[in-house]
Amino acid sequence: MKSIKKYLGIFWILLACAVIWAVGRQALQEINSVHPAKYQETMLFWVIITLIFLPIMVGMILFGWYAFKGEYNIQK
């Protein structure tokens, strides 16, 4: 179990990176292809989504790193 928890840490790091990439890609795609009438609304949506999900995903990378280092095998 300890090694599953440890190696899943790498998976959480990769998952967070994949989410950052997917959000960025989707944002650029939608902003570039949106109808001018909906530009402001779409821009606002993606700016907010990116700004709030980026630090959360950095948190997930940190979580994965702690898991990989075995920090969650020794709970208080």
Next chain:
Amino acid sequence: MATQTSIQKENSIWGIITASSVGTLIEWYDFYIFGSLAASGIIAKQFFPSDNPTAAFLSSLATFAAGFVVRPFGALFFGRLGDLIGRKATFLLTLLLMGGATFLIGLIPSYSSIGMFAPMLVLLLRLLQGLALGGEYGGAATYVAEHSPHNQRGYYTSFIQTTATLGLMLSIGVILIVQASLGANAFEEWGWRIPFLVSIFLVGVSFYIRLKMHESPLFAKLKAEGKIAKNPLKESFAKKDNLKMVLLTLFGATAGQGVVWYTGQYYALAFMNKTCNIDSMQANQIIMLAIVAVTPFFVVFGAWSDKIGRKGIMMTGMLLAILAYRPIYQAMYDIANLKIKTEITADTRIVEKKDTIKDKVTITKTITKTFTDDTHYTETVKMVGEKIIAEKKATVLNTNHFWAMTGLIFLQIFFVTMVYGPIAAFLVELFPTNIRYTSMSLPYHVGNGIFGGLTPYIASRIVEAGKANGSPTYYLDGLWYPIAIASVSFVIGMLYLSNKPVENND
């Protein structure tokens, strides 16, 4: 003598629970009035006219920013304050802030009276609401838990857990009552202000009750011993031992719990209104009935978690939600699907009405249909020339389908009671008293405000994308968002969370 002391303690804890729960309930009520009225389009009509792009921009900002971005900041600001000056003073402050902001929204003149000042003031007050909400929950949960015996924390804090759902119900209930009493036109014109204005009385009563309460005994003890955290933010998030628990709580519990909460109540309502086109009054009745029936289960699961542990119940709720969402929503869709019903064509009526408003000819076309299973459908289209300016579809379900739909919503909120009932006690037990308010508030509000609060928006966007790409079950595609988040949370929770409370030497 010992029995008398125990009765006094029991009375005192119920006073504490009542005072804390009523205040928290009112804060949720205040927060949801805006959301409910915004969903019905009244807020936009009064403050954010769609023909003014800046006002429309502020509207999106008011919806997104206050609900999602500001709540975690409120958690940090008031959490820090609560760990520095005490729980009581802090949640008195959040109550006043929320009540004041809500009351003032009810007083703001409309866009047609004061122009751009109206949407700007609404945005400012909505941001204050979000900040206050971010500070309230952690304070109330911490306060009740710190008064409760260790082996009954789940039971006592579960009453706080009922408040978010009851606050949503109260907001819908007050709106329905005011709307029914005044009529649709008067409600749209000025009656919508009443639910906001009523808040000041509720907050006044709650403030008075809370004012008479004492500080949390655990915080008072820390203060007397001079052990209060000097910098709660630094101790919560800069120390690895605590930060790793904050991250684990967020990804292994509150993110999954947040999406289950918002799918079961908010997305379910949006799905009934927008995808199933169910009459909004009937959809609100369905949600309210389901909430009334399911609310006792918050307490049942909270109390049960004292006996068998928090983790098992929360993870089971999450797993059930993951497995059941698609079948449940398919059943909801089928209940209201007019394509599989038989229309009584002889009963179909089409009525056209012409009006002239400001030299423009408006045509209102109303089509009513009846089906063999006693389902009724009305479609109203308003046109100026060839341009459709308003369209409304409303399906009224027959009695059997009404109850079947209520059962399906009940089931979803039942999952909510499993994941949400024990979570206050779970969060409180993870963190030490001196930084508890700060440490538990942030993962709670990121999980609920961001992962959960964004559910209706992200799910609706996925549905739209599925529709555009020709997915045959596009109406279920939006569920991939809560299913994915809850699945990640479930795996992390199962693997990394402990079923035993962390010993914090309280």
